[in-house]
Amino acid sequence: MSQLAKSVPRVGLQTRAARSARWRERLPAVLAVLGLLGLWQLVVWGFSVPTYIAPSPGQVLLAFDENAAILWTNFWPTLFEALLGFVCGNAVAIVLAVWFVHSQLAERAFYPIAVFINTIPIIAIAPILVLIFGNGFAPKIVIAALICFFPTLVNMVRGLKAVSPATLDLMRVLSASNAEVFWKVRIQSSLPFLFAALKIASTTCVIGAIVGEWIGSNFGLGALIIEATYNFRAPLLYATVFTAALLAVSLFSLVSFAEARLIRWKAPAVH
Amino acid sequence: MSTPAGHREAAAGAAAVSVEGLHVRFGTGESAVTALQGVDVDIAEGALVTMLGPSGCGKSTLLRAIADLVPVSEGRISVHGRSPDEARRDRDFAFVFQDATLLPWRSALDNVRLPLEVGGGGESHAEPEALLELVGLHGRESALPGELSGGMRQRVAIARALVSRPRILLMDEPFGALDEITRDKLNEELLRIWQETGTTIVFVTHSIPEAAFLGQHVLVLAAHPGRVKEYLPVELPFPRRLAMRDTLEFVRITAHLRALLEEC
Numbered sequence: 001m002s003q004l005a006k007s008v009p010r011v012g013l014q015t016r017a018a019r020s021a022r023w024r025e026r027l028p029a030v031l032a033v034l035g036l037l038g039l040w041q042l043v044v045w046g047f048s049v050p051t052y053i054a055p056s057p058g059q060v061l062l063a064f065d066e067n068a069a070i071l072w073t074n075f076w077p078t079l080f081e082a083l084l085g086f087v088c089g090n091a092v093a094i095v096l097a098v099w100f101v102h103s104q105l106a107e108r109a110f111y112p113i114a115v116f117i118n119t120i121p122i123i124a125i126a127p128i129l130v131l132i133f134g135n136g137f138a139p140k141i142v143i144a145a146l147i148c149f150f151p152t153l154v155n156m157v158r159g160l161k162a163v164s165p166a167t168l169d170l171m172r173v174l175s176a177s178n179a180e181v182f183w184k185v186r187i188q189s190s191l192p193f194l195f196a197a198l199k200i201a202s203t204t205c206v207i208g209a210i211v212g213e214w215i216g217s218n219f220g221l222g223a224l225i226i227e228a229t230y231n232f233r234a235p236l237l238y239a240t241v242f243t244a245a246l247l248a249v250s251l252f253s254l255v256s257f258a259e260a261r262l263i264r265w266k267a268p269a270v271h
Numbered sequence: 272m273s274t275p276a277g278h279r280e281a282a283a284g285a286a287a288v289s290v291e292g293l294h295v296r297f298g299t300g301e302s303a304v305t306a307l308q309g310v311d312v313d314i315a316e317g318a319l320v321t322m323l324g325p326s327g328c329g330k331s332t333l334l335r336a337i338a339d340l341v342p343v344s345e346g347r348i349s350v351h352g353r354s355p356d357e358a359r360r361d362r363d364f365a366f367v368f369q370d371a372t373l374l375p376w377r378s379a380l381d382n383v384r385l386p387l388e389v390g391g392g393g394e395s396h397a398e399p400e401a402l403l404e405l406v407g408l409h410g411r412e413s414a415l416p417g418e419l420s421g422g423m424r425q426r427v428a429i430a431r432a433l434v435s436r437p438r439i440l441l442m443d444e445p446f447g448a449l450d451e452i453t454r455d456k457l458n459e460e461l462l463r464i465w466q467e468t469g470t471t472i473v474f475v476t477h478s479i480p481e482a483a484f485l486g487q488h489v490l491v492l493a494a495h496p497g498r499v500k501e502y503l504p505v506e507l508p509f510p511r512r513l514a515m516r517d518t519l520e521f522v523r524i525t526a527h528l529r530a531l532l533e534e535c
Contacts, residue, residue: 166372169340173366175359175390184389188376265376265415 085144140212159193329497
C-alpha cells in the first residue's frame with residue numbers, strides 16, 4: 001500500500017504527457033476505423049445497395065437511436081447471462097484445477113472428460129441444454145459457463161504447476177508446508193496464466209449467451225438478432241451485433257484492467 | 272558477530288557438518304547411477320569451504336544431501352550433531368541456489384522476509400532491512416526482482432538466506448551465472464559477510480580461481496563415481512583482496528588445483 005501512495009504524485013505529474021502519448025499511439029487505429037467506415041458508406045452509396053441487404057453506417061447509427069429502448073431491454077438479459085456464466089464457468093474451472101494439481105488421480109479421471117466436453121461444438125450442446133433447462137435464463141448461463149470453462153481449466157492447471165523446481169527446493173529448505181507453498185507460491189505464479197484465460201473467457205461468455213438465445217428464446221441480444229434477420233431489419237441487426245461486440249469489448253477491458261492492477265510484476269511469457 | 276580470529280579458534284573445535292561413508296544413488300536396477308561413493312568429510316564450525324570438481328563429480332549432490340534435498344542411500348550426515356532433516360526444521364542452515372529463485376511478485380524486502388513467513392518462521396531472526404544494507408542494497412527495498420540486475424538479485428537471495436540467522440550457509444554455484452566483474456565483487460563481499468557474521472559457509476563452484484580465493488579449504492571431488500580427491504588447505508591470509516590473485520602463491524595454488532582436476 002505504501003508503494004501505491006508513493007507512486008501517486010509521480011503519476012499526477014506525468015498524466016498530461018502520458019495521455020498525449022497514448023493518443024498518438026492510438027491515432028493509427030482511430031484513423032483506420034474512420035477510413036473503413038467511410039469506405040463502407042461509399043460502397044453502399046456507389047453500388048446503391050438496398051438497405052435490407054446492407055445498411056450504410058449512417059443508417060446503422062440511426063437504428064441505434066430509433067431502437068434504443070428495444071436494444072437496452074435486450075442488452076440487460078444478455079449481460080446478466082454472460083456475467084453469471086463467466087463467474088460460474090471460471091469458478092468451477094479454478095476449483096477443478098486446484099483439485100487436479102493436488103490429486104493426480106482426479107486429473108487422470110476427469111481431464112479426459114473435460115477435453116471431450118470441449119470438443120462438442122457449443123452449437124450442438126445448446127439444444128440439449130434447452131431441452132433440459134427450458135426457455136429461461138438457465139440454459140444461456142450454462143452455455144456461457146461451458147464456453148468459459150475449458151480454457152480456464154487448462155491454463156489454471158498449467159499456471160499452478162508453473163513453479164520452478166528451484167523454488168520448490170527453496171520452500172523445502174524453509175520447511176514450508178504444502179498449504180504455504182500453495183498460497184505463497186502457486187496461486188501467485190498462476191495469476192498470469194489465469195488472466196490469459198479470463199481474457200478469452202470475457203469475450204466468449206458473450207458468444208455463449210447469444211448462442212443460447214438463438215435457440216428458443218424471446219429475449220436477449222441473440223433473440224433480437226434472429227428477429228431482425230427474419231424481418232429484414234438490417235439496420236437493427238447491425239446495431240444489435242455492434243451492441244454485442246461492445247459488450248464483449250467492455251468485459252475484456254474490465255478483465256485487462258483488473259490484470260494490470262493485480263499483476264505488477266513481469267511474468268515470463270504465457271502462451 | 273565474531274572476529275576473524277574467533278573463526279580460526281572455532282575452526283579447531285566441533286564440526287558443523289560431518290559426513291561419514293556417504294553414498295548417494297539415483298534410480299534403481301539397471302538405470303541406477305552412483306552420484307557419490309564413500310565420501311568422508313568434516314567441515315569445522317565457522318569455516319569457509321569451497322567444493323570444486325568436474326561436472327558429474329557430485330559436488331552439488333553432496334551439498335543438497337547436507338541440505339536434506341537429496342536422500343542419503345548409505346552412510347551418515349550430521350549437521351551440528353543432528354540429522355539434516357532436524358537441522359532443516361531448526362533453520363540451522365540456509366541454501367543459496369545458482370538461480371536467485373526470488374518470487375517475482377515480491378519486492379526485495381518481502382523476498383528477504385519470506386523465510387519468516389513460512390515453515391514456522393524460525394526462532395530468532397535478523398532485521399530484513401539491515402540485511403539488505405549488509406548486501407549493499409540499501410534504498411532498493413521496494414524494487415521487484417525484475418527491476419534488479421542478476422548480481423543484485425543474488426544479493427537479495429543472500430540476504431534472504433541470512434535472515435533466519437543460520438549457522439551454516441550452503442551455496443550452490445551462487446555466482447555461476449554472473450559476469451566476471453560482478454562475480455569478483457560478490458566474492459569479496461561474501462568474504463566480508465562471512466567475517467562479519469561468523470557463519471560456516473560451504474560453497475560449490477566450478478571456477479578454480481573462485482574456489483581458491485574464497486576457501487580456507489578446497490574440497491576437490493573426482494567424477495564417475497563422485498568421491499573426495501583431496502581436502503586442500505589454502506594458505507592465503509585473511510582478509511583476502513582481489514589483488515592477491517596475481518600473487519605467485521595464488522597462482523601456485525590454482526595450478527595445483529588444475530593439475531588435480533586433470534587427474535579426475
